[in-house]
Amino acid sequence: MPVESAEAVRGELRDFIAETFFLGDEALEFSDGDSFMQKGIIDSTGVLELTSFIEEKYGFAVEDEEMTPDNLDSIDNLVVFIGRKVS
DSSP states (O other), X not given: OOHXXXXXXXXXHHHHHHHHHSTTOTTOOOOTTSOTTTTTSOOHHHHHHHHHHHHHHHTOOOOGGGOSHHHHSSHXXXXXXXXXXXX
């Protein structure tokens, strides 16, 4: 994934998370490497919402065996995972 595409994906993911889980509250800050689960940003139900968003937005299925923290538990992990799936 080219750098500008990775940055675009990063921005789209941050926007989705802010709008969906923070209800647009800009005051809630997190870094791209923060664990969603450890920081209490996303719970197990939220992971399903996030997965649905990724599948619809980027046009691929997230397989059951891919639903791991290594793939889905931070912005950084998601950008790498999406890059692998779309390339």
